[in-house]
Amino acid sequence: MEKIHILIADDMEAHRRRLERIINSVDNLFLVASAKSGYEAVAFAAIKKPDIVLMDIEMESQMAGIKAASEIHKILPDTKIIMLTVHQDNNIVFAAFQTGIVDYLIKSALKEEIIEAIYSAANNQSPIRPIIAQKIRQEFARIKKSEDQLTHFFKIVANLTQSELEVLKLLCSGLKRKDIAEIRAVEVETIKKQISSLLKKFDKSNTKEIITEVNELKLFELIGEIS
Known part of the structure; x- marks a missing residue:
């Protein structure tokens, strides 16, 4: 099978080492670089041109990974970015997807789930995971409620x-x-x-x-x- 080139970006060494072990355990997955910050992630991506980036969100700043994902997509639009994070806040999830990421996993995800996510991303088959689908439904419900409130307000004004x-x-x-x-x-x-x-x-x-x-x-x- 053709090698899948992967870049890791995480400010915590323990998390980087775990991801490195997972990647090194699969024959056709190849680690091109391991970044400790969003800035390094963008620089390494520009140089190494990875197929997949496993990106943490909170590194040198709270939204460093999201900013880095946005920059990487500007220079490498075909690179697939998977967010691996502890954050499940709706606003952060939607901010991440607005940058063009293809998947969003919790850091505690099993090794098999991470490998499957990498293959799915590489084959343009990343799923809408249940946790994301739920957040999308919640966001649509919030928007609908907001629109209903706005309509009611302007009926009163009229x-x-x-x-x-x-x-x-x-x-x-x-x-x-x-x-x-x-x-x-x-x-x-x-x-x-x-x-x-x-x-x-x-x-x-x-x-x-x-x-x-x-x-x-x-x-x-x-x-x-x-x-």
């Missing part, structure tokens, strides 16, 4: 009167009821009634909750852009 919208804008700019009443040239009681209506429509218990949501979604910046 049902505000022009006066309520103006009062809401002034509230979000940090003004008090009395100041808003002076600007609007109305009684404070009128402003209180409009705020009460806003609380009811947004189904919130206080104006701070509405202001936080409106400012997070940058509603009035958006209105300013389209008006």
